[in-house]
Amino acid sequence: MGEPGTAPTVGEDWAGEMGARWLAGLDRFEGMIAPIGEALLARAGYTPGERVLDLGCGGGATTLAIAAAVGAEGAALGLDIAPMLVERARERAAATGSTARFVCADAATASLDAPPFDRLFSRFGSMFFAEPGAAFANLRTMLKPGARIDLAVWAHPRDNAWMMEVMGIARRHIEIPPAVPRAPGPFAFEDLSYLGEVLEGAGFTAMEAVAYNGAQAVGGPGASPQEAADFVLGSLGAGRMLAEAGDAVCQAARADLVDLFTRHHRAGEGVMLGCKAWLVTARAREAGP
Ligand SMILES: C[S@@+](CC[C@H](N)C(=O)[O-])C[C@H]1O[C@@H](n2cnc3c(N)ncnc32)[C@H](O)[C@@H]1O
Numbered sequence: 313m314g315e316p317g318t319a320p321t322v323g324e325d326w327a328g329e330m331g332a333r334w335l336a337g338l339d340r341f342e343g344m345i346a347p348i349g350e351a352l353l354a355r356a357g358y359t360p361g362e363r364v365l366d367l368g369c370g371g372g373a374t375t376l377a378i379a380a381a382v383g384a385e386g387a388a389l390g391l392d393i394a395p396m397l398v399e400r401a402r403e404r405a406a407a408t409g410s411t412a413r414f415v416c417a418d419a420a421t422a423s424l425d426a427p428p429f430d431r432l433f434s435r436f437g438s439m440f441f442a443e444p445g446a447a448f449a450n451l452r453t454m455l456k457p458g459a460r461i462d463l464a465v466w467a468h469p470r471d472n473a474w475m476m477e478v479m480g481i482a483r484r485h486i487e488i489p490p491a492v493p494r495a496p497g498p499f500a501f502e503d504l505s506y507l508g509e510v511l512e513g514a515g516f517t518a519m520e521a522v523a524y525n526g527a528q529a530v531g532g533p534g535a536s537p538q539e540a541a542d543f544v545l546g547s548l549g550a551g552r553m554l555a556e557a558g559d560a561v562c563q564a565a566r567a568d569l570v571d572l573f574t575r576h577h578r579a580g581e582g583v584m585l586g587c588k589a590w591l592v593t594a595r596a597r598e599a600g601p
Pocket residue numbers: 321322326327331334342345349367368369370371372373374391392393394397417418419420434435436437438440441
């Protein structure tokens with residue numbers, strides 16, 4: 313399987329800075345979204361023999377879980393644009409004797425030298441395309457007709473306290489331009505009707521979505537308020553803007569974050585703030601886009 317170019321086609325530089333940041337905080341990021349991944353995997357219900365493509369697989373945690381479910385007679389292939397994350401995913405697979413395989417490529421344009429897949433999965437890896445319609449049309453060429461896709465995408469920020477509360481603090485200290493609806497980024501598909509349009513135009517049908525409502529451990533399970541604040545400042549977009557606004561601003565914002573997180577800290581669990589995601593399914597149309 314080839315290694316097509318990894319030049320980013322998205323607003324966020326996942327092949328560079330974003331990928332490095334995700335890798336640096338890998339355990340904390342994965343710990344935060346682990347329960348949503350488990351819910352998505354349970355909904356997908358993979359069985360032995362299936363061939364599954366994991367879109368935007370990051371460090372490969374979900375690809376490894378899929379590989380275990382589909383067994384040696386199936387296939388789990390993680391596809392990601394970030395070389396450093398693919399390298400880590402391969403290391404993990406080797407260390408655990410997993411049959412999962414990984415390709416580093418831009419899913420928007422990649423052409424895989426592999427038989428078509430029965431299923432496509434993605435935990436928060438589908439919202440970063442500059443041209444999502446073209447990207448999903450390309451992904452459809454990698455799937456069998458009728459193949460089912462399972463995606464986790466974030467719901468609106470107002471339903472995600474972990475994001476709203478942090479943004480509220482950030483806006484107390486610095487100016488942050490308003491979000492552009494539908495722009496590539498974590499909340500690109502907050503409006504499900506937009507995702508429906510994208511999928512329909514790209515040759516998918518029968519979209520259904522259920523809400524995942526829960527609480528998310530900011531900075532990973534068990535993080536203290538101080539650790540969660542440092543994670544936000546080092547790893548999340550708004551936090552990075554604060555960290556780069558100078559020492560005084562950063563320290564004042566950190567104090568506010570620690571105060572917020574102390575109020576939401578639960579012994580044994582960590583800093584728990586509400587989250588909402590959509591677990592979306594659809595099927596590749598049988599013929600024609
Ligand atoms: C929020 S992370 C999620 C990672 C992983 N799915 C997980 O749940 O741990 C988003 C991932 O999508 C990948 N990604 C972003 N744009 C991509 C593209 N055009 N092609 C392939 N992967 C992409 C990033 O490199 C990153 O690993």
